[in-house]
Amino acid sequence: MNVIATVFAVLMILFLWLRIDYKLGRKKHLSIVNKREFPERKSNLKLFTEGNSLFTDLFNEIENAKEHIHILFYIVKDDKISREFLTRLKKKAQEGVEVRLLVDWVGNKISKEMKVDLKKSGVQLFECHIPRFPYLFYSLNARNHRKVTVIDGKIGYLGGYNVGKEYLGNDSKFGFWRDYHLKIEGKGVQDLQMQFLYDWKDRTTIDLTQNPNYFPPLIEGQSYMKLVPTDGAYLQSHFLELLNTAKKEVKIGSPYFIPGSKLSNAILYALKRGVKVTILLPRKADHLFVKEAAVPYFQPLLKAGAKIYFYEKGFYHAKVFIIDDVICDIGTANFDKRSLYLNHEINCYIYDKTVIQEVKAQFSEDLAFSTEITLESLQNRSIFQKWKESFSTLISAFL
Structure with missing residues (x-):
């Protein structure tokens, strides 16, 4: 019994240390980081x-x-x-x-x-x-x-x-x-x-x-x-700005889709405005739990009319964000919490309609090798699968 109590105490101390370390480290980082972008x-x-x-x-x-x-x-x-x-x-x-x-x-x-x-x-x-x-x-x-x-x-x-x-x-x-x-x-x-x-x-x-x-x-x-460029901050505000300008369509391609509540709600609001939303993700996963952490976001988006696809040809690692025929964002940032709040990234906003059409054509080609996710398919998940999704949600900031 003493051994169990000791192990439990050690785990609690470790958990508290990790939590305090992260909170204070994040606070320190946000105190020195600046929002930056280069001119057109x-x-x-x-x-x-x-x-x-x-x-x-x-x-x-x-x-x-x-x-x-x-x-x-x-x-x-x-x-x-x-x-x-x-x-x-x-x-x-x-x-x-x-x-x-x-x-x-x-x-x-x-x-x-x-x-x-x-x-x-x-x-x-x-x-x-x-x-x-x-x-x-x-x-x-x-x-x-x-x-x-x-x-x-x-x-x-x-x-x-x-x-x-x-x-x-x-x-x-x-x-x-x-x-x-x-x-x-x-x-x-x-x-x-x-x-x-x-x-x-x-x-x-x-x-x-x-x-x-x-x-x-x-x-x-x-x-x-x-x-x-973003340095573990401000990427979310950039993505929100892009979503809020959408009038007709939004296309998102990412290997990881863990947007958090603010971006998820912004997508739902775009759907409510009549914007067509298409999201392309890989069927395969290259890291533990990243796929499971994405699934909880699917159901509300699908119910609101979003189209979500799994890429089947191989692994999909592209990071692309297209708003109407106005802006195309290609870069290093994924549509996940790690890119939003931790990683240092750099993205390129493209305003040229010819280039945007080229990227949209490639996106459409990739969709041709993809399978649409349906609400019915989500209802057939096992208890074990749902448990993995719950656990993945707890650690989603670090995936």
Whole structure:
């Protein structure tokens, strides 16, 4: 009996510590974070939706780099495609190109041997968002989820892809991998560069944001766009603003759908106004409980007229948010609590109708490989499934 009491006491102390750590860490974070967004720019945009074509293009631009390569990924694995990526960075550093690489502490799977080789070659490699006291639990969960590449200050990339075999569709567990990633050329690249240098300063304390070498003159492109970074705050307000402007239709694609009450109510209000809402999610899950945490939101949305689909062709990892034919948002943020309240993200608002139509066409193509979720199908869930959903709701902020 004493053993049981001791274990219970230890668990209660641990629970209280985690709760206090998170609350105080969150309070501290909100006291220093600022709402930021860059101005509208004119850039040329290219959409990639398959990993092989993206990495072929990215590797070609890395090969052609002359002065500096700045890259931030949430995840870099230790596999064939990752080693090829890192080997190319080593080669460019040996040629005299400045190479800076940031990888999130949680997502960094680069081997110790490769880290040594990278640094010997001149690659400046740092892990960002390393957990630290006094708010260890909060800092462990507040990750840098951005995926940013800037080459010579003239070419940029951002979107959903990380570096690993699954992103090429080479993992048997997930099969085909659908994601959305943008290549940017033109005025908007200067803002992507600035965001990388902000993250670089945050990790290294080295401020390069005023160095003109990293901001060459850029031409105007064809499409109006705007970069919107969020640092574990303000993403919800951005999404609410977008939802509240919708007049005809809203399309949401995300690997995780845990919107919380405010965004869920905003979607319900849009449906009440007569807005057509379509939500596309993966049938497969790549993390425990994320699918179960989404299900409680389905029933009220379906009853209100929303259309919700499960992608069946493989794994759906795209992050896309389309409002009418007016705004298309593609970036790194998922439609979930982790992106809303914890992760550091960056999204790109696109205002060009031609590009928006291209994205909508891709979204429609993905819907063709999807199955619609019905209220009837939700009624057949087992008791065990419902228990998993209840448990998932309790921990949904950390999924």
